[in-house]
Every structure is written in structure tokens, then in C-alpha cells.
Amino acid sequence: MNNNPQLNRDGELQHLLTTEGLPISILLKILDTAESFVGVTERDIKKVPLLRGKSIFNLFFEPSTRTRTTFEIAAKRLSADVVNLDVAASSQSKGETMLDTVNNLSAMHADMFIVRHSQSGAAHLIARHVKPGIHVINAGDGRHAHPTQALLDMFTIRRYKKDFHSLRVAIIGDILHSRVARSQIHALTTLGVPEVRVITPKTLLSNKVERLGVQVYHDMAQGLKDVDVLLMLRLQNERMLGARLPSAEEYFKYYGLTQEKLALASQDAIVLHPGPMNRGVEIDSAVADGKQSVILSQVTFGIAVRMAVMTILMGN
């Protein structure tokens, strides 16, 4: 992350790997560009020719139909050619290294790689490796980062709250395993949010996150007080197997967001969730579907934000 490999010498965005160290000017450029794409996705013909003839590869070393779909839709609406590669199931099993796979696709004149990988740092490694002119978007790497998710969260917050400078934002849930939380904290800090809290059980806290200047709470009643924005995290139950939590029911009791707990926050607080939701675990259906939820707006804006990132990268 030293020297910010995602920027070129002129400070322009070459890759989107992390929100850490991303200058506020670039953050705002992405958010502003995304505004124009919200309009495109609402048109009758949801398509612009900006990336016609470009070859974009969804390079997913860890399967995620949902995330892959958001990038696929964004790329198709920009008129790019998209190829989906579920790499876990193919070359890797034939013993080819990740960089050989990338080299091969690059030699086919790839323009962009959307990379998801279970290992932290995978997208960085690829970005350092590819030739100039090939762009990399990190679509989630291990516990490290998921920058487009954080950017669409920022876009959503700005849409509903206008200004970042007077907000209290709480990130709630499984901080330890969450690449989303890390990316959110960096983006929120850069955008000038004065107070970022994390609310999490002690067993799901990460030392590294504490060092990022957030306030740590283990109690929802205290943590939610006067909060304007609630960023819920998905409980990655497939990663835990009971080691860190007694049960989903127990978790819900203390940290699941119900209407009662939400009432402790500001009256006009908004609730975000990156999906897919575990209803009845980290969030109650009454909240998920309630009037303070902006969860589906996040999805809508997510397409526009990804279109913006792709277009900005291809223009640099």
C-alpha cells in the first residue's frame, strides 16, 4: 500500500484496490461521476457506448454471483464485452498460478480485471503485475478491502445526508472478518466524518481496526446513541462455526438490529447493509424492510458507482 499503487505519477486512478489512502478529490470524482450514471440506469435504454470494444474480465477466484452480477451489469450498460471466469473451477485446478492466468488474459488484450479472491492482497499483486493500460478493480480480497462497496455506501450516505462533516456513523457487527468495514472506515475518515464508531462483540473486534481512530462499543444502547448512519455488516456465519459466537440467536439478541434498538439512534437515521442479509441474525425484517432502510437504494447506486469507477479508470 506504500506509494499507493492505485495512482499513477500524475495522481490519477489506475486501479481501484482500496479506499485507504485514496485522495478525497478522487473519492469525490467517483461520487460525482456516479451521479450522472444514476440517470442512465433510469432511462428507457439503459446503455451508453463509453466502453464499446473494451474487454472486461470478471476474474473470480472466490465465487460470488451477486457481486459478479453487479459488475457484469455495469459493464454491459457501458457497452463493454464482459467475460466471466470462475477461476476456482478451472486453470487453478490444473496447477496454473494466478499470475499466469492474469498474464494469459492480458495477452488477449484485456482492458480491465474485476478481481475477487479469498486472499488479502490478491488484487494488489495483480495490479502491480499487469502492463500499463490494464486496470484492476478489487471486488473483495480476504479480510482486506472491498472498495466499490464502501464507495456505494458513501454515495448512498451523501444522497440521504448531503454532508459528511456533521455525521455520526456506526459500523455494526463482525468487524474482525469484514473487508467492507475496513474500506468504509477509510472512506468515511477521508470524507471528513467526524465520528466513526464500531459496535461489535469483543470476540469479533480486530486490533487493527481500533488503530484506525474509531470509537469502539460493545453495547448497542451506548453505541447507537445519536447515530445518523448505521452500516450493518453481514454475519459471515460460514466463517465462524460457533468458535466466536454462542449462536445466531444469542447474536441477534445483543447485536441484531431491531426497531427497538434502532429507536436509540437519531430519529432520521438511515440503515445500510451490503447484503446478502441474514434476516433474524444481524438484522430484523422489520428494520430491513422499514422506512429507515436504504438497503435497496444501495444496490441501485452500486451499479452507477461501478459504472463511474470503470469509466474513470478507462479514461486514465
Added chain:
Amino acid sequence: MNNNPQLNRDGELQHLLTTEGLPISILLKILDTAESFVGVTERDIKKVPLLRGKSIFNLFFEPSTRTRTTFEIAAKRLSADVVNLDVAASSQSKGETMLDTVNNLSAMHADMFIVRHSQSGAAHLIARHVKPGIHVINAGDGRHAHPTQALLDMFTIRRYKKDFHSLRVAIIGDILHSRVARSQIHALTTLGVPEVRVITPKTLLSNKVERLGVQVYHDMAQGLKDVDVLLMLRLQNERMLGARLPSAEEYFKYYGLTQEKLALASQDAIVLHPGPMNRGVEIDSAVADGKQSVILSQVTFGIAVRMAVMTILMGN
């Protein structure tokens, strides 16, 4: 099915969920529109810009490469953007509900969902749930319905037999498990076919089907007499495991369509099958590849019919 959720207040088609209760005017509109698309699929450039910029999602909760492909081809020839989602393998396994998946894709400004699901009623549930302007096509739900299959069968019958009003049609095989049979019976009845028979072993008959006004036969010799159209059903052998049938050989002996049995029908009778065929089980190769078979025409017309349904839905 009460109030026909597939029609809007003006009686226009919003979703295609079932052929049950579909007015004859809409059935005929689909068949007539499909006629024009048969021409498109025979052109040198098999593409029209009718659905350019539209986002169509193949939402398959039950895998079927074959059916998915027919919709994918139809959508691409209409210039739509198509995204394939094999949902069984993704979000569902992460605990997301079907409606959350649909909500998410809707928030991405989906225009149409093609839904296949092992549970009867799944497409209806989705259709009731989505916002106005989003259209749902049922591509097969449990034992309930498979309307585009029935429509392409009707198209094929009309092409070869011109008029529905003097036909004897027999549906032959595994009625009990067949969503295709149900959809065929409703369409045939609405289109004015005076005599619809089902020929099936007693163990594969469904009470509900009997109530639809069909004549039930358990003997091929009797059932096939003077029949003009034979609608063969696929023997869903993966669903039976010997519980209802002694063996595939035994089934073939009594219900497998051979040239000898076919000779009992009208001399110019035509044979249809929804595919994939179990040759030597429900149908003999001599019949499948014989001159009375119109099975491959069904496939050709199937693309045109699906293009017609998609275009009509998007126009309403």
C-alpha cells in the same frame, strides 16, 4: 391464480406465469407475433433492436442449460443484455431469501426475470412482489406450469394443422409430474380443441388433471385412435426411482411411442416432444427421427415464441 395476476387492469399481459385463464385473444396475439419472429431467426443477421438496453435476468433456481439457452438466445436476438444467474449455487446458499435476491436484482433496474424453480408457485410469488414495469416469465415451476413450452407447442400445432377446432390431441406419459401437460391442457382448451386425451399409466395420473375435462386412457391402442396430434411427455426418471414404474423397459413396452403404436393414430398425425428425449424409453428413435416428428420445428418455433412473449411483455 385468482384474479389472474399476469394481467393488468386493462387486461394486458404483465407476466407470463401460466396458460390457465389466459384469454384466447392474448394466446393468439402471442402466436401471431411469433410468426413475425420466425422470419427474423431465418435472416442472415438474426437480430432486431427491439429490447436494446433492457436488462433480462435468467434466474434459475433449478439448473437447466437447455431452457436457459432458449431464453438467452431469444433475448440476445432482441438485443437485450442478458445475465445468467445460477442461483442454487450462490446467494441462496448464503441464506438469502428468494425475494431478497429478486429485490436486489430489481434494484439494479432489471426489466425482466425468467424464473425456473423446483417449487410450484415461485414465479407467481415473484410476479406479485416486483414493482410495476418489471416482467416475469415462468420458465417452469415445480409440477405447476411451463407456459412458454405450451405456447410453442400450440404454435407448432397451428403451423401444421392450421385450425384447432377439429383436432383430437393426446398427451402421453408422466402426467403426474408434468408441468408441461398442465400448461398444454389449458392452452388447448382455450384455443378450442374439442377433444384432449391423456394416456398414462394409473400410477402416473393426477386427480387434478382429470378434473380439467380431459379424457383419460390407460391403453395406447384405445387412446391413440384417430388422434391428430401426439404430445409426448418426458419420463422424469430422475424423480421416480422405481416407486411408480417397474422399469424403463416395461414403460417402453406399454407407453413408449413406436412406429407400430403411431400407426394407430391418424395417418397424418404429428408427434411433439418437449425434450430432452429419452430415446427408447418414452419414444423410439424411429419415431423421434421419423417423418411425422415435428420435434425440431418445436425448438425453432420456441425461439420465435419466446421473442414474441418478451416483446409483448415489454410493450405493456
Added chain:
Amino acid sequence: MNNNPQLNRDGELQHLLTTEGLPISILLKILDTAESFVGVTERDIKKVPLLRGKSIFNLFFEPSTRTRTTFEIAAKRLSADVVNLDVAASSQSKGETMLDTVNNLSAMHADMFIVRHSQSGAAHLIARHVKPGIHVINAGDGRHAHPTQALLDMFTIRRYKKDFHSLRVAIIGDILHSRVARSQIHALTTLGVPEVRVITPKTLLSNKVERLGVQVYHDMAQGLKDVDVLLMLRLQNERMLGARLPSAEEYFKYYGLTQEKLALASQDAIVLHPGPMNRGVEIDSAVADGKQSVILSQVTFGIAVRMAVMTILMGN
């Protein structure tokens, strides 16, 4: 292979099934046409409308994301509609025969099938079966042939060595299981390469290959002497399981291409590999990434060669 089913009566290419018996005029036409497509893939908008409205099916009975991707990219850059079918996982498991699958897709007005199959002869069988106007490209069938791979190798050799008539070419590795080697030998011979060698352990030699007029070596030092072009083969270790080779390490010691062994060839010899590479088994990383390696150029040219083959076929 009798009567060359890939040519029509006028001697024009209808299918690309094998390089065996392919006239030199057609080989050269493909290579020359590919030259023009190299230009296209280097453009800013990597897309030409030559196959707009055509339906191309990637029909893979044996999974290979890598090979499928090369054809998908080539087809999309020609503006064709591409549908990927992983057939192993679908209709075949429902008991449908391969030719029924092909018949069905043909009835959807397919224009071209790209076929990969674990059985030798599968693409031939399909080519003999389809209607005139439908074209078949063999993307690898059993141990038999992989003609587009051989053609891109020829293209790469010509680019770097200009003339075929004074070359010594060595094919190195697992000859027994390699469809690539067979296709390379036929192409090299037709193009007038005077000396084709194979270098292989005795247990991985095939009698049939010996009869093709190549010189057989079992020792790298002897076999590589004065060689201009080294065609490395992938060690198909998933096929061997120790039966024919003591171990990967042992193989590398005797047949793995290291800088030391490469030094035995001509000073300006080039090294090719069809990928994916087993680094440290058949090839050392120092060679794979070294200055004599043209492995990534092969990949780049492979797209242009596949675009050329598709365009030529569709024009005939």
C-alpha cells in the same frame, strides 16, 4: 477423415476439425487473414461487425475455461452472439445424446459450434451431422486434434522465423496423450518444415506419431541440437498418476526445459507452450519468462487466429 469432411466440393473450408490433410493454401489463408485481425485486437475499439447477428455456441463437453474464453473473446470482437454451454453438467446428465443436443441448438438457428470433447472424433461426428451452413470448430477432441492451437503456433513461428523451409522444430514432452502434438506435426509438415523432431520418454511415445515422418529422440541433449523452434507440451499429469512416469521431479530432471538445456538449441531458438504451464515440471520459470519465450505472444495471436478461422468459415 477420408474425403476431408472439413472441405466442401469447391475445396472451401466448412469446418475446422484437424490440420491433417488441410491444403497449404487454406493454412496460409488462415495465417494471412489472422494478420489483419492482429491489428483489430490492438485498436482502441477492439470490435468489428463481421459476425453481427450470428449465433455461436461454445459446446464444451469437457470443461476448459481457458480455451472457452479465447473463443468467446474472438467471437465477441467479431460482434457475434455467444452462448456458453457446459454440457457435461446439463442435458447429458438427463440422458440426451450429444447429437440430440446438437440438433436442438441447430434448430435454434445456430451458425457455429465450438466443440470440445474428451472423445476423439466428437467434432467430426458433429460436423458430418449438421446441416449445410452450420460450421464446426474442433477445440480439442480426446487425443486426436486441436487445430486452432496448432494454427496459432504456426502463426507465431512465422512471425518470429519468417520462413518455414529451413527450420528444425522439436516437439517436447508427452506425445502420447497430446492432441496438440498431432495437430502441430501435420501443420508443420504441410507448411514445408524439413525437420520435425519429437523428444519424449519412451513411455510417452505413440507409435502413430512415429509414422508421421518425425525423428524421435529420447535424450534432450541430442534432440535439441541446432533446433530453431521448441514446442513444449503440457504434462497432462491428471492423466498419468504415476503409471508412466516415476515423478514430476524425475520428469523435470530429464525433460524439463531449463536454461541449460535450452542453450543446446540454436542461439535464437524460440520457446512455445500451449498453456497452462506446469512450472518446474515441463518448463522452468527462467525459460517460461525468459527472452526466448514467445508464450504470451502465442496467446495474443491465438485470438487473431480464431477470429480468422471464424470469419473464413462464415464466409464459405
